[in-house]
Amino acid sequence: MNIENEAKTSHLAKSYVAETPWLDPDAAPFIQIKGLSKQFDDFSAVDCVDLDIYKRELFTILGGSGCGKSTLLRMLAGFETPSNGQIIIDGVDMSNIPAYDRPVNMMFQSYAVFPHMTVEQNISYGLKKDKLHKNDIISRVSEMLELVQLSELAKRKPHQLSGGQRQRVALARALIKQPKVLLLDEPLAALDKKLREQTQFELMNLQYELGITFVVVTHDQEEAMTLSSRVAVMDAGKFIQVGTPTQVYESPSNRFVADFFGTINFFKATVISTNKQSSTIIAELEKTGTQVQGKTDDSFSPGDEVTIAVRPEKISVSQQSPEGDHLTITKGIVEDLAYYGNRSIYRIRSQSGRIIQVSAQNYQRSEQLVLEWDDEVYLSWDSSCNVVLSE
Missing domain, CATH: 3.40.50.300 (P-loop containing nucleotide triphosphate hydrolases)
Incomplete structure (x- = not known):
């Protein structure tokens, strides 16, 4: 320098x-x-x-x-x-x-x-x-x-x-x-x-x-x-x-x-394994069996119940199956949507039956909505977006 x-x-x-x-x-x-x-x-x-x-x-x-x-x-x-x-x-x-x-x-x-x-x-x-x-x-x-x-x-x-x-x-x-x-x-x-x-x-x-x-x-x-x-x-x-x-x-x-500081999605999960050196856990989401990874400063043991929280803007929504390492991927159907100009809010009913909210930026100018009601979609987010909560 x-x-x-x-x-x-x-x-x-x-x-x-x-x-x-x-x-x-x-x-x-x-x-x-x-x-x-x-x-x-x-x-x-x-x-x-x-x-x-x-x-x-x-x-x-x-x-x-x-x-x-x-x-x-x-x-x-x-x-x-x-x-x-x-x-x-x-x-x-x-x-x-x-x-x-x-x-x-x-x-x-x-x-x-x-x-x-x-x-x-x-x-x-x-x-x-x-x-x-x-x-x-x-x-x-x-x-x-x-x-x-x-x-x-x-x-x-x-x-x-x-x-x-x-x-x-x-x-x-x-x-x-x-x-x-x-x-x-x-x-x-x-x-x-x-x-x-x-x-x-x-x-x-x-x-x-x-x-x-x-x-x-x-x-x-x-x-x-x-x-x-x-x-x-x-x-x-x-x-x-x-x-x-x-x-x-x-x-x-x-x-x-x-929940109070912004909008967020909550998923109940059970801890499968922990890694104290990297301060991470692997947990299984309730009903879906999907395994997710998350960082946490709290101490957990296998079998502990936790909540995985993900902000709507961290989730990507697409009609093609996404590819990439460290992604959590699930499928769902568009149940509701709202257009706000700069962004769109989607409420997706996942395969487990729960509603997941997604906030997507509208980067391109278009008079047509990218997604419509009842569209089948893929939801994905990086493991770094998972917030692990004990309560």
Whole structure:
């Protein structure tokens, strides 16, 4: 390797560690949640959770309704008092610090913009409450308007704005006081699908430019995958898995995470043999007798019951028998299909009688569907796509 290439590689490595501080053993967490619980009578909304979030992260807490994610966010903000545990932000214990004195701000799902105020009045509200000098307020509001691309709409009132523009007003108002942490409660839920996708990238770019730590709660899996440096999947008041979106999607820790974080096919199987050196097992799928191979860090023995999980996009569908090593191959009949433009979803009834879902990209322009109802097809996928789950 020449000196120039070595320097580039070194720079990339440093950038990677800098942007993934959880991989750096010497990095100190910016937010520490230790044994945090919230009890409402006999109900545990948040059940003794621990979590480290690092500076400049865009961290997402993902879960369904009632999982405890919003309660956790409210405890970070100081709106709810923990029953037990500790929250530390930038080295300071928040236990006795009220919401108005915490170095955080919160953007609510409803946006809560003042309808009688203009855009610039909404954004400047917090600075005026803090009695900043008028010139400082004008300067900071002008900068923020430019940052969120609302300069030309500064004199408009909320009812004259689109949903996406109101969202940016709420975001600018939350950021104008330069908090150390911004908490976002379902920030994009009120937007339509196309605008939501566009706004996700705007939010990521804004967070990167400002360098503020964002903590987002959402029930939307695609939103969590797009936005997050890391994501925590939450259920029944506990964190089930914490990792990068890729880690959680490709290597779910259990069946709940696999099912909640995207769409997936499950196959019951019985372990036939194991290889500890390569961390692999051979298992036989229920009913079909098909043997599959999968990698796993868990310890299994022959005869153990496992679940083999395969994502729909990992499965190839064709009308000709596929060839290749390490392929799992089964036959089936197209029972249902849906055309989404860029991709098609097929529900295939396999020889065992179970339904297997396949997601196929539509690479070529055509007004004719590649497959039709009742077509006989072959399904195949590589053994590396098998996720082995113990539960």
